[in-house]
Amino acid sequence: MNGSVKIKLSEHSREKIDHWLKKFPEDQKQSAILAALLEVQHENNGFLTPEIMDTVADYLGMPNIAVYEVGSFYSMLETTPVGRHSISICTNISCMLKGSDEIVEYTEKKLGIKTGGSTSDGKLFLKTEEECLAACCGGPMMMVDHVYHENLTKEKIDKILDQLD
Numbered sequence: 387m388n389g390s391v392k393i394k395l396s397e398h399s400r401e402k403i404d405h406w407l408k409k410f411p412e413d414q415k416q417s418a419i420l421a422a423l424l425e426v427q428h429e430n431n432g433f434l435t436p437e438i439m440d441t442v443a444d445y446l447g448m449p450n451i452a453v454y455e456v457g458s459f460y461s462m463l464e465t466t467p468v469g470r471h472s473i474s475i476c477t478n479i480s481c482m483l484k485g486s487d488e489i490v491e492y493t494e495k496k497l498g499i500k501t502g503g504s505t506s507d508g509k510l511f512l513k514t515e516e517e518c519l520a521a522c523c524g525g526p527m528m529m530v531d532h533v534y535h536e537n538l539t540k541e542k543i544d545k546i547l548d549q550l551d
C-alpha cells in the first residue's frame with residue numbers, strides 16, 4: 387500500500403487507464419504506467435504533480451518512487467507547470483537547411499518567450515528544439531501536442547498556433 391492519496395482520479399481517467407489495463411496480464415498492471423501518466427497529465431493541464439503520481443501509483447499498485455522514475459524520465463511527461471499546448475520545433479540538419487532557425491526565431495518573437503518557456507496565460511509551452519522527429523522530408527516541421535506540422539512558414543505557424551484554445 388502506498389502513502390496517502392491526495393487526489394481522486396476522474397471517472398474519465400479511470401476509464402482510460404482501465405482500457406489499457408485490459409491489455410496486460412492482471413499481475414502486470416505497471417505496464418499501463420505510461421498511458422496512465424499521459425492521461426492524467428492531459429487532465430491536469432499538461433503536467434504531473436507528486437500527488438497525481440501518488441494516486442496513479444496507488445491505482446496501479448506500484449511503489450510511488452517507481453512512478454516518479456517514469457514521470458521524470460520520459461520527455462513527453464512534465465513535472466513542473468507548463469503551458470497547456472506543447473510545441474517542439476525540429477532544428478536538426480534537414481530542418482535547419484530548410485529554415486528552422488528562422489521558424490524558431492519567429493515563434494519565440496510571436497509568443498514573447500524563449501524556447502523552454504510558457505506564455506503567461508498558461509496556454510502555450512515552447513518546449514524544446516527537437517533533434518529530428520523523423521519527418522525530414524517535410525522540414526521545417528514542428529510537433530504540437532504530438533501532432534506533426536510540416537513545411538512550415540510564418541503564415542502556417544500563425545494559423546496553427548492562433549487556433550489553439
Ligand code: FES
Binds near residue numbers: 517527
Ligand atoms: S531533421 Fe527535422 S525531422 Fe528530421
